Amino acid sequence: MDALQTILNRHSVRDWSDKDVPADILSQILEAGRRSPSPLNSQPWHFIVVQNQDTIEKLMGYAKHGSFLSRAAAVIVVTIEKPVEIDKWLDEHEQYLFSGAAALYNMWLASSALGLGSCWVTMDEQKTEEILSIPSSQKIIGSLATGYPKTDVLHIAPKKTLEEVVSYEKYGH
Numbered sequence: 001m002d003a004l005q006t007i008l009n010r011h012s013v014r015d016w017s018d019k020d021v022p023a024d025i026l027s028q029i030l031e032a033g034r035r036s037p038s039p040l041n042s043q044p045w046h047f048i049v050v051q052n053q054d055t056i057e058k059l060m061g062y063a064k065h066g067s068f069l070s071r072a073a074a075v076i077v078v079t080i081e082k083p084v085e086i087d088k089w090l091d092e093h094e095q096y097l098f099s100g101a102a103a104l105y106n107m108w109l110a111s112s113a114l115g116l117g118s119c120w121v122t123m124d125e126q127k128t129e130e131i132l133s134i135p136s137s138q139k140i141i142g143s144l145a146t147g148y149p150k151t152d153v154l155h156i157a158p159k160k161t162l163e164e165v166v167s168y169e170k171y172g173h
């Protein structure tokens, strides 16, 4: 599938079959995260792959909009070293955070291209830190819950039109 079609077909999947995700597929998804852009190529991210069902259920218990998490084959939690301290100006603009979003989204796209279905899930920061022993120097960006979708029905969420979201030269409608 070409890149544009992968982007256009990507959608949130929240229900999965029992099929395991092979290690090489998982590794390709993580590779897509590793190759993401970041300010001054700081690569401040860390990816925690959670496949232990008990751990996923614990995380699910604190994710307000993640009641489906336990059906995922894997949950990849993305964290960022905050701030990365290689450039004060970039830190002041909180650019380090966006690297995490870029990496998470790259992995989402890669998972779709590889035939998996995924959803970005917002995690409870404090509880996730405790459960996964994440040091306080890290900022939790979110997680990618992934697995093989239960159905191949494409649910494309309604989106605003280009006219609603684009302006030229200056902000406006």
Ligand SMILES: Cc1cc2nc3c(=O)[nH]c(=O)nc-3n(C[C@H](O)[C@H](O)[C@H](O)COP(=O)(O)O)c2cc1C
Pocket (backbone or CB within 6 Å): 010, 011, 012, 013, 014, 065, 066, 119, 120, 121, 122, 123, 142, 155, 156, 157
């Ligand atoms: C930053 C971010 C946080 C999100 N958090 C959640 C979440 O906690 N639970 C969930 O079910 N979906 C979550 N989503 C997925 C959105 O609900 C989804 O992207 C949106 O409804 C549009 O649907 P689509 O992904 O199919 O285009 C999140 C998406 C983003 C980008």
